[in-house]
Amino acid sequence: MPNVSALFMVPFLLTIAAMVAVAVTSARNVRSAGDFSLAGRKANSRDVAGGILGTLVGGAATIGTAQLAYLHGLSAWWFTLGAGIACLFLGLALAPSLRGGMAATIPQFISRYHGERARVCASLFSALGMFIHIVAQLLAAGALLSTLFQISLPGGALAALLLTALFTVGGGMRSAGPLGVIKTTLIYAIMLAGGILVISTGGGLQELRRSLPPYPWFSLFGYGVSEGISDLCSLLVGVISTQTYLQSIFSARDTVAARNGALISALLMPPLGLLGIAIGMYMRVHAPGIDSAKALPLFLAQQFHPALAGVAFAALLIAAVGTAAGLAMGVGTTLYVDVVSKLKRTASHELPLMRLLTLGALLAAFAVLLSDPNSAIMKWSFLSMGLRGATLFLPLLLAIFLGERTSARGGALSIYAAPTAVIIAGVIPSPIPPLYAGLAVSLAAMLLGFAWQRLAPGARN
Numbered sequence: 001m002p003n004v005s006a007l008f009m010v011p012f013l014l015t016i017a018a019m020v021a022v023a024v025t026s027a028r029n030v031r032s033a034g035d036f037s038l039a040g041r042k043a044n045s046r047d048v049a050g051g052i053l054g055t056l057v058g059g060a061a062t063i064g065t066a067q068l069a070y071l072h073g074l075s076a077w078w079f080t081l082g083a084g085i086a087c088l089f090l091g092l093a094l095a096p097s098l099r100g101g102m103a104a105t106i107p108q109f110i111s112r113y114h115g116e117r118a119r120v121c122a123s124l125f126s127a128l129g130m131f132i133h134i135v136a137q138l139l140a141a142g143a144l145l146s147t148l149f150q151i152s153l154p155g156g157a158l159a160a161l162l163l164t165a166l167f168t169v170g171g172g173m174r175s176a177g178p179l180g181v182i183k184t185t186l187i188y189a190i191m192l193a194g195g196i197l198v199i200s201t202g203g204g205l206q207e208l209r210r211s212l213p214p215y216p217w218f219s220l221f222g223y224g225v226s227e228g229i230s231d232l233c234s235l236l237v238g239v240i241s242t243q244t245y246l247q248s249i250f251s252a253r254d255t256v257a258a259r260n261g262a263l264i265s266a267l268l269m270p271p272l273g274l275l276g277i278a279i280g281m282y283m284r285v286h287a288p289g290i291d292s293a294k295a296l297p298l299f300l301a302q303q304f305h306p307a308l309a310g311v312a313f314a315a316l317l318i319a320a321v322g323t324a325a326g327l328a329m330g331v332g333t334t335l336y337v338d339v340v341s342k343l344k345r346t347a348s349h350e351l352p353l354m355r356l357l358t359l360g361a362l363l364a365a366f367a368v369l370l371s372d373p374n375s376a377i378m379k380w381s382f383l384s385m386g387l388r389g390a391t392l393f394l395p396l397l398l399a400i401f402l403g404e405r406t407s408a409r410g411g412a413l414s415i416y417a418a419p420t421a422v423i424i425a426g427v428i429p430s431p432i433p434p435l436y437a438g439l440a441v442s443l444a445a446m447l448l449g450f451a452w453q454r455l456a457p458g459a460r461n
Contacts (some may be wrong), residue, residue: 004148004149005306007305007306007307007310008306008307008309008310008313009310010307010310011307011308011310011311011314012310012311012313012314013314015186015310015311015314015315015318016163016314016317016318018182019167019179019182019183019318020163020166020167022175022178022179022182023166023167023168023170023171023175023179024166024170024171026170026171026174026175026178026179027170027171027174027175029171029174030170030171030172030174030351031351032350032351033336033350033351033353033354035172035173035174035351036171036172036173036174036351036354036355037104037172037173037247037251037329037332037333037336037337037354038104038173038247038250038251039172039173039174039176039177039251040174040251041250041251041252041253042251042253043173043177043248043251043252043253043257043261044252044253044257044261045252045256045257045260045261045264046177046181046261046264047177047178047180047181047248047251047261048177048248048249048251048252048257048258048260048261048262048264049180049181049184049248049260049261049262049264049265049268050176050177050178050179050180050181050182050183050184050248051173051176051177051180051245051247051248051251051261051326052087052180052245052248052261052262052265053180053181053183053184053265053268053269054176054177054179054180054181054183054184054322054323054325054326055176055180055244055245055322055323055325055326055327056083056087056239056245056265056269056323057183057184057187057269057272057319057322057323058137058140058319058320058322058323059137059140059141059316059319059320059323060079061079061080061083061187061269061272061273061276061319062187062191062272062276062296062316062319063140063293063295063296063297063316064079065077065079065080065273065276065277065280066276066277066279066280066283066295066296066299067280067292067293067295067296068280068292069276069277069278069279069280069281069284069295070280070281070283070284070292070295071292072216072217072222072223073212073216073217073218073219073222073277073281073284074217074218074219074220074222074277075216075219075220075221075222075223075228076273076276076277076280077220077270077273077274077277078220078228078231078232078235079231079235079273080269080270080272080273080274080276081232081269081270081273082231082232082234082235082236083235083239083269084265084266084267084268084269084270085232085235085236085266086235086236086238086239086240086266087239087262087263087265087266087269088262088263088266089236089240090239090240090245090246090249090262090266091258091259091260091261091262091263091265091266092259092263093400094240094249094400095249095252095255095258095259095261095262096255096258096259097400098246098249098250098258098400099249099250099252099254099255099258100255103250104247104250104333104337105123105243105247105250105333105334105337105338106122106126106241106243106246106334106392106396107119107120107122107123107126107334107338107392108337108338109396109399110122110392110395110396110399110411112399113395113398113399113402113403113404113406113408113411114395114399114406114407114408114410114411114412114415115408115409115411115412117412118411118412118415118416119338120338120339120342121415121416121419122338122391122392122395122415123334123335123337123338123339124335124339125387125388125391125415125419126241126243126334126387126388126391126392127243127330127331127334127335127361128387129242129384129385129386129387129388129391130242130243130244130327130328130330130331130334130361130384130388131327131331131361131364131365131384132384132387133327133384134324134327134328134331134361134362134365135365135368135369136384137320137321137323137324137327138157138160138161138164138320138324138362138365138366138369139153139157139369140320141156141157141160141163141164141317141320141321141324142154142155142156142157142158142159142160142369143156144156144297144313144316144317144320145157145159145160145317147297148313154369154370157366157369157370158366160317160320160321160324161362161363161366163317163321164321164324164325164328164362165359165362167179167321167322167325168325168326168328168329168358168362169355169358169359169362170355172329172354172355172358173247173248173251173329176248176325176326176329177248177251179322179325180322183315183318183319183322184268186311186314186315186318187272187315187316187319188268188272190300190311190312190315190316191272191275191276191279192275193304193308194275194278194279194296194299194300194303194304195274195275195278195279197303198278198279198282199278201303205278207285208278208281208282208285211285212281212284212285217281230433234385234389234435237385237389237393237435237439238385238388238389240392240393240396240397241388241389241391241392241393241396242330242388243330243331243333243334244326244327244329244330247329247330247333248261249261249262276296279295279296279299280295280296282299283295283296283298283299296316297313297316300312300313300316324362324365327361328358328359328361328362328365329358331357331358331361332354332355332357332358332359332360332361333354333358335357335361336350336353336354336357340353340357385434385435386422386425386426386433386434386435386437386438387419387422387423387434387438389435389438389439390418390419390421390422390434390435390437390438390439390441390442391415391418391419391438392415393439393442394414394439394442394443394446395411395414395415395442395446398411398446399411407446407449407450407452407453408449409449409452409453410445410446410447410448410449410450410452411445411446411449413445413446413448413449414441414442414445414446414449417441417442417445418438418439418441418442418445419438420441421434421437421438421440421441422434422435422437422438424437425437425438
């Protein structure tokens with residue numbers, strides 16, 4: 001890991017300070033709950049893309065991709081490739097309907113077609129899924145800080161929590177767009193510089209080909225065909241079912257900005273993964289005995305000048321923190337719009353309540369982390385994906401593509417039953433991943449709803 005010298009520390013702190021300054025400046029323009037949650041529905045294509053990428057380009061797209069490439073090679077591309085395909089589908093097929101619906105949350109949108117009965121349930125399960133993922137991001141950022149500065153993991157996670165709160169509680173979506181643009185630009189510059197170093201030193205890509213056999217290192221299915229397809233499906237379901245990504249679409253100034261922002265995200269994600277893969281495979285050849293999770297951090301520490309390494313490590317920290325910030329904002333918006341506002345709606349209290357819910361999600365995630373900092377985060381991440389995907393994916397797609405022809409009864413049954421199946425599959429040892437168990441139950445519920453419509457024509461509810 002890098003020597004924490006002044007040459008490293010000054011650029012590191014300046015980069016973090018610049019991002020905090022952007023967040024604080026953006027927060028000054030937030031005067032209402034609509035500004036906080038949807039940027040006043042004035043986001044242009046760049047800010048829509050920034051909002052999506054600001055959450056999507058996290059630890060998994062950077063450190064995680066390099067780690068998987070260190071272990072399996074090209075098959076590490078599935079995360080960023082799958083995310084790019086999901087954004088392409090979002091832009092071409094879903095964005096116009098979602099933005100045109102003038103909703104603020106996914107449960108609010110689908111309740112227009114599947115009825116209000118399941119809206120609160122959908123909101124709670126969706127928020128829980130995002131909340132679980134916040135824990136993983138705080139843990140990742142805390143681990144990076146604890147390694148850099150030789151502090152405890154809880155201490156590192158606390159620092160990450162404070163940064164996350166600064167990035168999201170003040171400005172919300174007003175901050176998310178600009179911060180996402182800057183964060184993505186930084187990450188791209190760092191990864192591109194790393195890719196150039198791989199090509200220009202040590203024999204470049206030809207050296208990788210000479211040192212590593214074609215299979216599994218240069219195959220998309222290096223760790224299995226079914227596993228690769230499963231990862232692709234998981235990314236598609238995850239992006240489409242997560243409030244944070246669709247909140248950027250809802251905040252667009254019009255359908256054109258919504259569509260173009262998603263398409264920009266689709267264009268930028270896959271190349272980022274290839275750069276991470278090149279670095280991971282380079283480290284496999286030149287440092288075969290290291291902990292795979294340290295492939296990217298060690299590469300940056302060894303190959304970059306200390307000043308550039310300081311910027312690079314700040315960018316990696318911001319990647320994890322930005323993802324946690326986006327998820328926390330998604331939790332706060334969902335809970336306020338779909339649950340709290342139904343109990344009591346006072347215009348003057350909307351913004352403080354939304355900020356309080358967002359901060360509460362962060363504090364609760366930190367409390368969970370403190371209860372067991374050594375927990376199996378990946379297991380909980382799979383449960384997170386399952387809760388979000390099983391609850392919202394099929395009801396949302398049917399609402400968009402079938403509209404009034406969908407089954408409100410089937411949608412409500414799906415939203416109640418599918419998350420329950422996910423939790424059962426996550427608690428009881430099962431060969432079936434929780435996401436697929438939930439999707440199977442969701443599909444069965446929707447089919448039952450359509451069967452009911454056939455038996456009772458004209459009855460949607």
